Structures are given as C-alpha cells and as structure tokens.
Amino acid sequence: MKKVPGLGKRTKEILIKSLGSEDEILSSIEKRDVLKLINAGLPPRRAVELIKSFEYSKLGCKDVLATKLSKEVHRKLISIVKSFCSMEETRVRIDLFFPLPRGGERICRERMSELLSYKNWVKRLMEEIGPEGIEKIRKIVSGVKRPRKSEIDMEFSRVLISRERVNTRYTEVLDPSSVIDYSSLLERYDLVLIGEDCSEIQIDGELTPIDEIEISPEVILENFLPNYEFIKACADLSEFFKEFSEMNEIKEKIDSFLRLRKEKIKELSKIEEIITEVENWMNDEFSKRVGELKISLGGDQILRALRGETIIPEELERKYNEVIEEAISLLKERTGVDERILIELIPEKLSYPIEFKNKDLVKSEIRKILATVDIQLKRELARYLKGKEKLLTDAYDEVLEIDYKLSLGLFAMEYDLKEVKISESGGIGFKNARNIFLNGKKVDPVSYEIGETPMGFPTKGERVVLLTGANSGGKSTLLETIVLLQTMVQSGIPPPVDEGYFSFFDEIYLYGKFVGSSGAGAFEKLLKEICPISLKDGKKKLVLIDEIETVTEPGAAAKVISGIIEAFLDNEGIHSVIVTHLGEEVRELLSGKGIRIDGIEARGLNENLELIVDRSPIFGKLARSTPQLVVERMYKTSKGEIKKIYERILNFFSQE
Template structure:
C-alpha cells in the first residue's frame, strides 16, 4: 500500500507506539513484517494469525518475557588444552579452530585430550573437545531457561528448559567451586583476619592465668611485640595457637576441597599469608576446576545436546510472543475490521493519540447504513474550529492503516475496502505562499493521475490560496476524483460553495453547541451527516465579550451585536 509522507507519518506514529511497548529488541523484526499491504489475501492471513495467537496472551507473560535474552553458544579458542591426534587427523582437527593440536603430547597445558590414547579420549568434534562452549552459556542463562519454562507453563505447553535445568544441576557443585576461586583472595584474607583475632583472644586469656614476675615479663614482651620470645618461654600458648592454625586450614580445605597448609609455623603472630602461597593455591585449584568442568560439561552435553535445536525454537517463539504481547496491549478493546468492497466505515471509532476521545462513527462510500448516508464517495466535512475535523481525518487514517497492517482497529465495528493508496494532505500551520500552494497542487495532482483504489484526505486546502480560487480548484480536483471512483474526505470552510459545484458530494457538519460555565466551547465531535456545520466565530466573540474588561469589552460587544442583527 502506498502512503504519501503525511500518511507515512501516521503509520510511523502507530509503529513507534507498538515499538515502545516491545521489551525485547529481538522481537522488533516481527513488527517490520506488518507494513501496510494492499494484498487482501495477505491482510486476511495476518488477521487469522493474530486472531489465533492474541487470545493466548496473558498479562502474567510480561514479567517472564522481560527476562528473555539470546543464549549465544561461543566459538572461543581455548588455550588451556591440547588435542593430540594421529598425523592423518591433523588437518581436520586444526580446522575446528578450538584449541592447539599436535601429533604428540606437549607440556604447558591443563587439559590433554586425544584420539590416540593420550590423556582424555575424545572424538573429533567441538562438543567433545570443548563442551564448555555449550554448557557454560546455558549455566549463565539459567534465569532465561526458568523464564522459558514459566512461559510454556502459562501457555499449557511443555518446555525442554525443564530437562536442561535438571541436567545443569550436575555441574552446580563445581560451578560453586569456580565462584570460590574468583573470591580466593577475600576468602584467605578473611580467614587470616579471623585467626589473628583469635590469637589476640588467646594471648589475653593466657595473661589472666599468670601472676607475679611471669605476668610482668609477659606484659613487657607483649608491649614490645616480642612474640617470638613469648612463644619460646610460654609453650602452652604456642600450642593453642598452632591448634587454631590447623582449624583455620581445615576450614579452608573443606571449603575449597583441596589440602590447604598456608599459615607459617615460624611466625605465629601476627599471621600473614604471603601472596605467592595464595597464587600457588589458586593455580592448583584452577587446574582441578578446569578439568572437572570439562568432564562434567561433556557428560551433561551428551544428555542435552539433542534438546538444543528445540531450545532455539522456544527462544524464537518467546520473541514472537513478546511481539504479540505488545500488539495485544496496544490493541486492547479494538476490533478486527471486515474487508469489504465499497468504501470505509466504522462505529464508535476512537482516536489513538487523544486521551479519553469521544467515540465517533463515520463512513465514506457504501459500507454502513447510518441516517444521512447514501453511499457518497466524496464527503465535505465542515464545522466548528477545534471541533475535531482534523482529528477525524487522522482517525480515518489510523483505521485504514491498521487494517492494511492486518491489525485490529480502535472501533466497535469497522468495514474497510483494501486500497492501493492513502493520500493525506495536511497543511503545515506555518506554510503559506505560492511555493507552498504549487507544491501541494502538484502532489494532489500526482495522486489523482495514478490508477488504483484510493482514499484521499484533505485538510483545509483553501488555507494556502485565495478562497475564490480555492472553490474552483478544489471543485475540479474533486470532480476528477469522483470520475475515477476514488474516496475523498475534505475538511473545508467552503462547504456551501463546494456543494453547489459538487452535487454528488455529501456535506457533513461538526457544530459547537455553546459555552460551558468556564467559557470553553461545547462541541459534539460526532459529525451530522448531510448537514452543513456552522463555524464558531460567533461563540468565540461571545467568549471574548464575557472575558474581557473595559474598552476591549466594548469592542467585542459591538462585534457580537453584529451577529445578532
């Protein structure tokens, strides 16, 4: 479907509103598939797709869909392992580009894998050589897997995420150990601090058991910080401190699951673990953890690898559901239009971007039977300033565009003929002069010159030229549109003049009904069909007469009386 720039701006506003509701950038691709089309079969296909899927959307889905993100399986090069293969396999193994490859064992690697009996036996596949590239992304995205499981449960469907999550528990223990490795410095320093605090307590407790010269000697050495002398003369406290060191090392051994002996027995207080000892322990831990993660990952991957294609489909479906959820939220209370031949019409349509809009029913062509309608294809919309004429043109555009996107529309009922083109002329408030008039005229003429089913919406064309010339120009242009069987709605203050020129056209009116207690215009925005709408100058003058004071009030009273005479 062809849209002129103003119509495209309305389409963009609709698209952006839905886009702002979409939580996942991966879901935006679905919205792009719904550009307005003039293909009736495609519109019906889209409607059927939405009718089938929108009822599945539940409010609870939003929370879980927000947690969805891509699970990207890595293709990293792992420098911690060596793959030893037969000479005949070297080229194939290197083509995997996943780790170093050799025909014989080499030093300097944490993990040695082999197809010929060295180290851990493997097959020539990434899944066997580097299973972590699959398993670690799944582990890091457990929240995504849980969200997928919840989404499927809300839809009443089974999810492979549940089975994957069960198998991932098998690596939970080693992954906790890996987390501890990243916190090793803090763990050791915390135990070091705890041990020093305990030694201080022991020294204070021991001092309470001493009397006389022993106490004075002890306190003197304690004040001087001569701990070595204290421990050499008071073996009892030395033994207690050694026992506390053993307890601390046992705690670390149990936590890290390796033998730990890092506290020096030569300098008992204050205890301070050298950095090199921590690094030596880190290296030992790292080797053990890497091998354990590799073995566990390979074991788990062998069980879940057949589930990965289905997991990808579940992720793809989640992105689609997020698009559908946004559409459902945007179109709440909307109705699917009926595709017909003969025009455009709707009952109780509501402008998308006006807060609490008055519902309006309208039609052009032979689509709906309302009092005052006789199937006219050309309609002149007249009436009060700020009465909603331009808003009605926008509403018509919104309903037509949403229909051609395949979406429901903001109306109780709607009937829309599939069109080839929507042309919307809206005068820019700051645009006047010959150049503006010529540009608008050329644009209007181009639309009339081309064949196809068209809806042309024009907002106050006469505002960019002289009223007398406007009647002649608009009159002839609308005659051409009528001859070509285009649909036209034109907003104009020249209703009476145009009606004389265009007997085939219907004139509708929106009227102001008076002023409220705050001196604001009371306007019924529902057009009266076949009735010329009165403009609002008299009411505006009346409002100014009542609001102003002094000389200005006298002037407006005189103008107001002119309306009454």
C-alpha cells in the first residue's frame, strides 16, 4: 500500500470499509477498476488520480504532460472520446486514458490493440443491424441506471402469528403469548397469516409455512420490481445481444405479474361502483315488480292504517325479500365477497328507495381479498426470481461493457484510427495525420518526422527542427497535431494516421505564441520556463515551441532561439520543433551546426481567397511567411476607405 502515492489514512479507511482489506484495495488499483473504487466511496476524479499516481510511481514519473497547453490537448482529446459515451460510468473509465512515460509501451500497445478490436466489433455489428440499430442501442443504454435494492411500498397490512423469530420488514410478527384478542387482528390487518407452528389457533386467517417467500415475498421482489426500467432496457437489448435473453424472460414474468395484479385490483376495487349499480338495479326491479302487483287490504288492516300504523302487505314484503335475495346473490357473483358479509348490507326494515347499510364492512372485506390475491401473485413471482439476483449486477456490467466498446469503437471509426508501430527508441514519424480537433472543417492531412524513424522521409534523423513558413499556413496546428498524436499513442489510443512510428517521451512540452507578452518580465519568464528543459536529467522530452520572437525584438529573438537550439542539440534526450519567422537569421547564427529547417509554403490565393498551401512541411527548405498574401486577401474582401489602406501596404510589398 505504501507504493500508492496519495493514499492517505482517511482514504484507506473509506476503501477498507467497503472493500474489506488492503489487498483488495491494491488489487482494484492495479486492475484499474475505477468503478469499484467509486462504488467504495471515492469521488470519480479522486479514484482516477489514485490509479494514475500509482502507475506513474511504478514508472518513475510525476506527469508526462508538462505544460498547460499539452494538458489542454489531452483534455480536449478525452472530451471528444467522452462525447461518444452514453453512460456516466463509461465517461469515468475514459479518464483512465492518460499518457504513460517510457516503460509504458507494452501497456499502450495492448490498449491500442483492444481499442481497434472494438472498432472491428462495431463494424461487424453495424453490418448486421445498420446505423439505425446502433442508434437504438445507444438510446437504450443512455437511459440505464445501476440497479439498486429498494424497499417496496406496501398497499396492504399483514401480520404473522408465530413462535419462531422471523426477521422481515414487510410482515409484522407476533408471538401468540402477546396476543390478547385474536379477533381484533382481523380488524387491524388486511391479511392475517398463521404460522404452521401455531396451527391450533382458531382464527379466520391463512395457515402459512415459516418460509421467507410465503411470509414476505417482497424480500425477493425488492431486488427486481424497483429496477423494472433497467430490466426492460436489458430486455430491449436482447434484440441485439443474446446475453440478455434471460433478462427478457424476467421482464415477461414481471409484466405478467403486473398485468394480473392490475386486473385483479381494478376488478375488486370497483366495489363501490358495483354496490351502487346493484342498488340501482334493486330499486328499479322492486319498483317494477311492485307496479305489477294488485294488492287488496282487509278491514282489520284498513283500521290499523287509520290508527297511523305502518301496514306492509304480505305480497309487498315477499317481493321485497325476493329482490334483496337476488341483489345479494348478484353482489356475491360480481365481487366474490363471502355471503355472510354481504348479508350485513341488508336494511333492517323495508323502505323505499332501498339503501344498503354497512358498506364499509364490505370494503374492508374487499381489502382482505385483495391482500390475499396480492401475496399469492407475489409468491409466485418470487419463487421464479429467487436465486436470480446476481443476474441484475451481471447484466449491468454487460451494459457497461457494451457502452464502453461501442463508444470507443464508434470513436475509432469516426476518425479512422489506425495501428502504428511503437518503439522503445527513435523519434516520431507519421503520414497523412488528421487533427481531430478540426472535425467539421476541411482537414488537410499532414506528414512529418522528428528524429530517427523507418518512415522513409528525406531526412537525416535530426532531433531538433526549425519550422518556417506562411502565415496561417498551419505551423501552429502542426505542433498541436504532433502533441495530439503523441498523447493519443502514449495514452493507448491509436492515432488518426495512415502510417505512423512513435517512440515514448517522459515529458511533453507545448508552448503557444506568447501573444500580448513582451518586455523584460515576459522575456525572463520565457527563459526560466524553457532553458531548464535542456538540462541533462536522463529524461526523454518532446518540446514544441511556437514563435518565441513575440517576447522580444527580432534581432535578440534570433540569438535566443539559436542558444536554445544549441542546448537542445547537446541533450540527446530532446526532440524538438521550434516555429519561427526568423529562419534566415537563425540559419546564419547556427551555420555548420547541422540543424534542419523545414518550411510550409503558400503558393497564392484560390478563387475563394483561401491560401493555396500544402500543410505538410517541405523537409530542408526555409519558407517565407508571405504576409503579402494575407494583405492581398484582406484587400480583395474589403470596401471603402479601409480598402485604400490595404492597397498602400500592398504597394510596398510590390517594391521588393
């Protein structure tokens, strides 16, 4: 554990609490299992940094990216790769593509080979299901959330009478010795379960084995029902991947359960509506039958009526009882409620319109029926699902793997990433490289070489190169492209080239133009940053510098550049490209030193007033900056008084 820089006491305590041991922590770091570290409680960035610091410490390195700009190139690269990801966990895994120094060649070869295998996998998949299928998979995967056990809301209360100590959150357990009045349980709970160990208890309840599924099937279902959307997504993926076929079966079982339960609840929950309907039928039928009667009263009945007594003829009472009996029978048929309960609805005396009484008692009975149906359906589903809990975590891991492979494969296809040769020695060389940061723009491929490579370019293996040429000709973009390609290779990502040869560097420096910086302070800052790089410290360095001359006057700048180049030439560990418009001046100062000067030439303007330029430098040729072409373009695209000013400037160029 001491080999892991940054693993402090507090972090170790967090990880041990979840992972269990130091060996497990170390194993997770060595295997780059960043998701395991995050699930153990570390923030994503902290987990990535822990793995990064561990790998750097093994290779004796602090950070390969030595300047803000080289770090920014890597950040932009990772951002583009992440744009192909559908899941946040995959985006976190992409952060593990950070550059390794010398010694990491084998690891990066393996990563590049793996990534290219994903590219081929996506190609085959696309041939089978087409771009629409790929997009469908990405849409499904984008909505997937990690399955988590979650307590199920209980619609019906439940109690178990048992002498055994049963541990469950979903069913209250009472020891018989604690129950004073068993009948009160029927009022307090929707469902009363009687354990088989208490079979002597005489109560209107369900005799139940002391079994987890029989007592509380929710203990199994809480792994599945709250994760229905996840299961559905996996079932949708089974259209494309056979690995999810069992998840599709699980979904079908859950769908059947949900449908049956909904139908039963809907059917039984209509009790109020049914009672009202039967009540209306009963009154209509009673009125109809009474209307057909011809009732005659005896003298005695007439006298009693005159005294104010209520007189109900026998024929009327008979019709009333008939209708009530038929109504109760109809309710039993439509609700399934026990007739003993339904009888409680019958009014105590004949009245019109007829109204049922004690409706709440029937509603309570309906809840008991629903509670019984509910647990029966849950038991059936739980029996099927028991033992399948691990399928959820396995399926989630499979979804993660699909998104990871799909994201990297699509990225590799989009930019046509290729296998390149990685060497433990030499320099950098590539043919027809594309800068992926320019995607959406017209990208001219470039070819170039620094140091010794087997690429066959007309060079002599020069490690330090001066790059000259046209304004807006692509010199700065070439530096960025070199850093991008090198960073991709050292991160284990194949570069977008037709052919390439790359050796590894311990440190990568990229300096942009010092725009807006001039004077003694800026000049001193520049020297303090760049000069120490040339010190011989056993490290192999890639140093790319763009237009140093912006911090001081041209004459002095040429001398500074020459001095830096001499220092770089003395250090065999340095490979460098320095962009400058002072090529002629530096060549004179370094005459006989064997420095290579390359150039990017502009040959004029096309019909769209764009520079006609070959973005690949010409080896061994000093190229002019051709500012007159820029002025010419501005002259041709402007109007009015400003056009006259550009014309004056062009006139001075024509005098040369």
